[in-house]
Amino acid sequence: MSTFLLRSGRVIALAALLINALPVMVLAQTRWNPADARSLDRYIVQLMDSAHVPGLSLALIDRNQIVYSQGYGLTKADSTQRVTAETVFDAASLSKPVFAYAVLQLVEENVLDLDKPLYHYLPYPDVADDERYKLITARMVLSHRSGFPNWRKNRRSRQLSMIGTPGEQFGYSGEGFVYLQKVVEKITGKPVNELLTERVFKPLSMTRSSYVWRNDFDSDFAQPHGESGEPEPKWKPEGANMAYSLQTTAPDYARFVLAILNAQGLQPATVRQMLSRQSRLPQRFSGSDTLSTSLYWGLGFGLETTATGDYFWHWGDNDSFKCFVMASPAQQKAVVYFTNSGNGLSFITDILKHCIGGEHVVAAFLGYKSYRNDTK
Numbered sequence: 001m002s003t004f005l006l007r008s009g010r011v012i013a014l015a016a017l018l019i020n021a022l023p024v025m026v027l028a029q030t031r032w033n034p035a036d037a038r039s040l041d042r043y044i045v046q047l048m049d050s051a052h053v054p055g056l057s058l059a060l061i062d063r064n065q066i067v068y069s070q071g072y073g074l075t076k077a078d079s080t081q082r083v084t085a086e087t088v089f090d091a092a093s094l095s096k097p098v099f100a101y102a103v104l105q106l107v108e109e110n111v112l113d114l115d116k117p118l119y120h121y122l123p124y125p126d127v128a129d130d131e132r133y134k135l136i137t138a139r140m141v142l143s144h145r146s147g148f149p150n151w152r153k154n155r156r157s158r159q160l161s162m163i164g165t166p167g168e169q170f171g172y173s174g175e176g177f178v179y180l181q182k183v184v185e186k187i188t189g190k191p192v193n194e195l196l197t198e199r200v201f202k203p204l205s206m207t208r209s210s211y212v213w214r215n216d217f218d219s220d221f222a223q224p225h226g227e228s229g230e231p232e233p234k235w236k237p238e239g240a241n242m243a244y245s246l247q248t249t250a251p252d253y254a255r256f257v258l259a260i261l262n263a264q265g266l267q268p269a270t271v272r273q274m275l276s277r278q279s280r281l282p283q284r285f286s287g288s289d290t291l292s293t294s295l296y297w298g299l300g301f302g303l304e305t306t307a308t309g310d311y312f313w314h315w316g317d318n319d320s321f322k323c324f325v326m327a328s329p330a331q332q333k334a335v336v337y338f339t340n341s342g343n344g345l346s347f348i349t350d351i352l353k354h355c356i357g358g359e360h361v362v363a364a365f366l367g368y369k370s371y372r373n374d375t376k
Contacts, residue, residue, distance in 0.1 A: 001311070002217040004101065004192060005321045006249070010155075013185055018253075023228055023368075026330060031062055031063065032047060032060060032062040032067040032068065034068075034137050035069075037068060037070075039207070040070075040354070040355075041072070042353075043069060044056060044058065044070075044072050044075070045072055046210055047135050047347045047350055047351070047371070048072060048073055048276055049344045050347075050371050051341075051343045051344075051347055051371035052227075052229050052341065052371075052373075053070065053073070053340075053341040053343050053344055054073050054076070054077040054225055054229065054340060054341055055073040055074050055075055055076075055083040055087070055110070055222050055339065055340040055341070056071070056072045056073055056088060056337055056338065056339045056340075056344070057069075057071045057072070057083055057084075057085060057087055057222075057249060057250040057337065057338045057339075058070055058072070058085065058250055058335065058336070058337040058351075059085070059251050059335070059336050059337075060252035060333075060355060061249040061254055061261070061327065061333055061334035061335075062332065062333050062336070063258060063332050063333075064253030064258060064261050064262055064332045065258075066254045066255070066258065067248055068093060069085040069251040069254065069312065070085060070208060071083035071084040071086075071250075073305065075087060075220070075221065075222050075223055076223035076225075076231050076340075077223075077229055077230075077231055078231060078313070080225075081213075081220075083222065083340075084220065085249065085250065085251050086208060086220055086249055086251075087220050087221060087222050087249060088208055088217045088220065088221040088222065088248065089221075089222045089242075089247070089249065089250075089321060089323065089339075089340065090222075090224070090235075090244075090246075090247065090254065090316070090321035090323075091246035091247065091248045091323060091337035091338070091339075092158055092244050092246075092316075092317050092318035092322070093174075093243065093244055093315065093316040093317065093321060094242050094248075094253065094314055094316040094323055094325060094336075094343075095241070095242060095243060095245060095246035095248065095315065095316075095317075095364055096212065096243060096244075096263075096300060096314065097256075097300040097301050097314055098173070098196065098200055098256055099177065099181070099192075099196070099242040099300075100142050100247060100274065100299055100300025100301075101256070101259070101265065101266065101274075102184075102195065102196055102199045102200055102302065103138060103142065103180065103184065103200055103300075104266055104270050104273075104274060104299065104300075105265065105266060106184065106187075106188070106268070107138070107184055108266065108267060108270055109110050111187060111188070112138060112183075112184070112187060112262075113137075113139050114137060114138050114139040114299075115138075115139055116137060116138075117134055117135055117136060117137055117172070117302070118136050118137060118138065118141075118179060118180065118183045119133065119134040119136070121183045121186060121187055122182055122183045122186045122269075124160075124179055124182070124189075125158070125341050126152075126158055126159060126160040126268070126339060127148075127160045127161070127162060130161070130162045130370040132147060132162055132165055132166060132296050133162060133166070135146045135147075135165070135166040135167065135178070136148075136166045136176070137166075137167075138180055138183075139278065139282060139299065140167050140176070141173075141176035141177060141179065141180045142169050142180075142278075142298075142299040142300050143165050143166065143170075143278035143297050143298065143299055144170050144171060144172045144173055144176065144279060144297055145166065145169065145170060145171065145278070145279055146166055146171070146173050146175070146176035146178045146179075147161065147162045147163065147164040147166040147167075147168070147171065148162060148163070148171070148173040148175040148179070149161070149162075149163045149171075149173060149175060150172055150173050150174050150175065151174055151175060152175060153341055154241075155164070156202065160175060167197055169279070170243045170280065170297055171283070172285070174241075174244060175243075176241035176316055177241075177242045177243040178241065178242070178243060180242070181240075181241070181242040181243075187263070191240070192211065192240050192242060193210060193211040193240040196211060196240075197210070199265075200256070200265070203264075203265060204256055204258075204259055204264070204265070206248065206252040206253075206255055206256065206352075207252070208248065208249045208252055209246065209247065209248040209252045209253075209261055210246075210247055210248075211237065211240035211241065211242070211245045211246050211247070212238060212239065212240050212245070212247075213236035213237055213238065213247060214247075217236075217247060219368050221234065221247075222321070222338070222340035223340060224318075224319070224320030224321050224340055224341075224342075225320055225340055225341045225342065226319075226320050226341075226342050227341075227342040227343055229341075232245060232320050235318075244316075244318055248335060250336055250339075252268065252334045252336055253325065254334065254336050257325060257327050257334045258291070258334075260274070260275075260312070260327070261327060261329055261332060261334070261350045271302060273299060274298055274299045274300055274301070275298045275301065275303060275310075275312050275329070276298055276299075276349060277296040277298065277301075278296070278298055278299060279296060279297040279298075280292065280295075280296055281295040281296060281297060281302070282365075283295075283365065284364075284365060284367055285365055285366050285367055286367050292361070292365065294306065294361055295365055296319060298312065300314075301313065301314055302314055302315075303360070304326075304360060304361070304362055306358055306359065306360065307358075308357070308358040308359075308361075309328055309331065309358075310328070310329070310330065310356070311326050311327060311328050311356075311360070312327055312329070313326040313327070313362055315345060315362075315366055316338075317345065319342060320340070320341065320342045321338070321339065321340060321341075321344070322339050322341065322342065322343075322345045323336070323337060323339060323344065324336070324337060324342030324345060324348055324351070325337075326352060326356055326360070333355075333356060334356075335351060335352070335355040335356055343371065345366065345368040346368055346369060346371040347370070348362065348363040348366070348368065348369070349363045
């Protein structure tokens with residue numbers, strides 16, 4: 001990507017014009033054709049150059065098969081190591097649906113009750129001074145209605161304050177997943193990464209996925225970059241956090257998405273429940289009293305209803321790693337991509353138009369600034 005480090009308005013504007021000049025590929029409306037790969041590759045590289053994203057890994061699903069996976073750019077902007085399909089990225093909040101999948105397996109086995117207050121499995125001293133927490137269930141956590149904040153004000157503190165009554169409304173929360181993780185470890189008697197390896201990674205052949213760092217990742221992993229493009233230190237998680245610590249590859253995550261599309265590892269009725277409306281979302285994630293007419297949350301995934309069909313989706317944002325996934329059960333199509341840049345969610349709309357098709361309000365809901373704003 002020779003233009004990545006160039007910042008002149010002329011170069012950026014030219015790249016934007018090239019992107020706009022490219023037709024929306026037929027893969028967005030029809031079935032994948034291997035001949036489309038070259039056009040897709042050119043399009044992705046131009047997006048990356050315009051948005052100043054050094055590295056990206058992408059996987060496509062069509063007809064319930066992984067039809068294409070590719071790495072683009074560099075693992076680190078000032079290196080020569082190319083991103084490959086096997087390059088490990090931070091999955092950030094894409095960690096949550098994978099954990100939800102394992103939780104629903106436990107529900108099927110009657111190990112966990114979706115609607116039994118978690119307090120009955122494990123009291124939570126961090127929030128013991130607020131009796132409302134005793135109402136929180138696994139369903140509320142997975143649908144982000146726990147009443148917890150996303151994160152406590154002081155991440156080092158043992159004190160957690162509630163911001164709402166459990167079950168009342170959508171409120172995105174990593175803290176809820178941490179509490180549910182503790183409950184799952186208690187009732188299974190296993191460290192959660194070991195449990196996920198047994199229940200998810202091994203059965204689905206996700207060979208380069210883990211919630212804790214593995215030594216074999218050291219040879220091929222993406223380095224994070226801030227919005228300015230400067231490399232930052234790579235966090236290598238020593239402990240598992242179900243809200244954000246998953247390390248994975250685009251093809252591995254696509255294998256997980258395939259499990260949802262094909263009801264692999266879960267009963268079809270459970271998958272339908274996972275993708276059923278549990279919470280209605282506001283029009284803007286950053287805060288809006290007006291509720292969306294097309295966006296909801298299921299049990300682990302966001303849901304979108306459009307004129308062309310229903311989709312499930314999720315985004316990930318660990319500051320300098322950003323990623324996104326969207327899938328259509330009816331079309332049997334999906335796209336997942338990971339980036340090593342703080343700018344990686346500035347072209348959600350472009351990728352969806354190109355790879356999924358249709359009009360989507362998810363980007364507006366999330367509120368990330370489009371890379372196009374820098375081309376004017």
